[in-house]
């Protein structure tokens with residue numbers, strides 16, 4: 001579907017969105033209103049409701065609303081007031097990969113806080129399951145606002161949600177259980193290289209895949225590349241190679257590592273001594 005023909009599709013595209021978004025700098029400061037109202041209709045509750053004068057004064061009742069993002073606080077009053085459900089409150093100011101989208105929702109029942117729903121694109125297509133983090137009613141407004149937690153790169157793409165079917169909820173629960181089991185299994189495999197967090201299972205997988213030297217395993221897993229340079233993991237890896245029938249540990253090259261090869265006290269360093277040691 002082309003986004004370039006707003007007149008035909010009624011969907012906001014890059015051109016329309018370029019007229020209603022703040023600058024990168026302004027986005028970092030806090031929540032802001034995205035007013036996706038692109039048709040000159042006789043309507044003005046948004047501009048009347050904003051006590052911060054953040055929506056520029058209308059020349060007449062058909063004017064398009066434009067936000068002064070230096071004044072907008074993201075209070076969401078306008079979003080709850082707008083009869084066209086055209087206003088969304090986006091917050092991407094917090095560190096991390098996630099932000100929030102507050103959107104007007106006029107159906108019943110409302111979702112519950114903590115519930116997982118399916119996020120929808122502007123076209124109404126499924127995007128991904130997301131969490132409802134708040135439901136609120138702005139004072140004096142009739143339309144409830146539902147807040148979704150979204151990846152920041154989807155904050156301008158998602159504009160709705162739907163409830164999950166029973167089958168989807170069951171599948172989601174199964175996926176979550178499977179992820180938890182996988183996490184637990186990886187935790188249950190002992191850590192061999194504590195510096196780089198490499199597990200015994202990873203070492204065994206590499207040996208099974210054809211790695212037959214400490215050096216090969218080191219390059220593929222990073223085991224032995226941390227601050228201790230393999231002082232704890234080298235012997236274990238050699239033992240695993242022997243266990244797999246790949247020679248004896250005393251005959252195996254230990255792989256390369258940066259000095260010192262063993263523990264050195266400050267006293268020994270101060271005294272100097274044999275550099276080979």
Ligand code: SF4
Nearest residue numbers: 050072073075076078
């Ligand atoms: S979010 Fe609040 S401050 Fe921003 S335009 Fe709407 S009413 Fe005004």
Ligand code: SF4
Nearest residue numbers: 037043045046082084
């Ligand atoms: S209240 Fe909503 S529909 Fe009316 S002009 Fe403002 S943004 Fe557009």
